[in-house]
Amino acid sequence: MTTDTIQIGISDLTVQYGPVTALDSVSMTIRAGATTAVLGANGAGKTTLLRTISGLIRPKAGSITFGGKELVGVSPDRMSRKGLAHVPEGRGVIAELTVEENLRLGALGRNRAHDAVTLDQVYDIFVPLAGRRTSSAHTLSGGERQMLVIGRALMATPSVLLLDEPSLGLAPKIVAQIFEIIATLVDAQSMTVVLVEQNARSALSIAEHAVVLDLGKVAVEGPATVLAQDPALRHAYLGF
Template sequence: MLTIDRLTVGYGPVNALHEVTLSAEKGEITAVLGANGAGKTTLLRTVSGLHRARSGTVELAGQPIGCVPAEDMPRLGMAHVPEGRGVITELDVEENLRLGGLGRGGRVSEEDLSLAFDLFPVLADRRAQQAGTLSGGERQMLVIGRALMARPSLLLLDEPSLGLAPRIVAQIFAMLRDLVRDQGLTVLLVEQNARSALSVADRGVVLHLGRVVADEQASVLASDDQLRHAYLGF
């Protein structure tokens, strides 16, 4: 589904990623793990067209996308949920969800809305509520639901657990597994919460100072005590 080959990305004279190579297979969750400054967010921003690589390639379903503008990515089947739970606070929940369909050039149907409400029943209860009044966990559910309105085949998620209670994190990660199982969605998940991410991921990639230091099945990474202690903090 997604293939990244020898990707080098920089800001000014400094490289944030150094010849990063990895792939995210169709119908799987690939977790990208590492400490602050490892290059995780830069990786997602480059994949989604928000930042340009210095060298290397990115392909989606065999198609090179390194020069595709970010605004065209939804039409290719990609949705990016950046860190920060960026809802449109002045709009209500339903209006925020409907905005998610604009990227693919289509209108959001009641069937589309039902998908988000089935995944996150609390959003159905808040359907007419202003998004600015939602809790942090509800906002995270809303931005994920809004991304799904574009009907993506590849979902990029940046730190969805940041600042959330463990119960909400478990709910969001369980939802991701359901989407992968039921709809064949491919997920590239950037996380600092390595334990939770590896519990739902099929594969894990560890970045350290912009370089890939491990790329294994999630269960293998989770059981590698030396690697976990050195790079993942648990």
């Protein structure tokens, strides 16, 4: 359920890797209880944006506020305890541990401002994992691994979920399942999702708002339905 509350405010954010400017004075707002899609070509700065929000990268300049409080300089582990969970690209599970052991790791840095998400709740959301709870993570399919890393993030009881390329390398049927689950998290649990995706069509289908990055700058932003229906914009930036 979308609200008018600004949960994350980003103002004039600049990030550099040596002489390369990855984000150039980026400003945007993330509304509470909604999905914001961050789109653009490879190298546009999408992953850098998520890594900077979650504290993995320190910006050269700019401000990031979460619930009105400054985030720049806050460590990633403190971010988790504040209710912000980051699921990086790559489906990084601990292969030697079981599904349930991986999930329990997610609870170590949980946000204590809300009632803890339980294992049973995660299994209700990701039904295929329920039957694999004692299986080693290395035996999982790509789709199951993606469910596991999102489920592990949910165990931290976040209010904001940062997802980086959750559909990458997955079969279309599995992609549809993952996006359906993301939409359910927003609608049923009032979670805020920031979704970085190459699959622009699918991302726009579940997002309320969208931001398109181009060479580290905000090229365009607005309601997802408006961006999806603009053929010139789709051709220029989104590839469909």
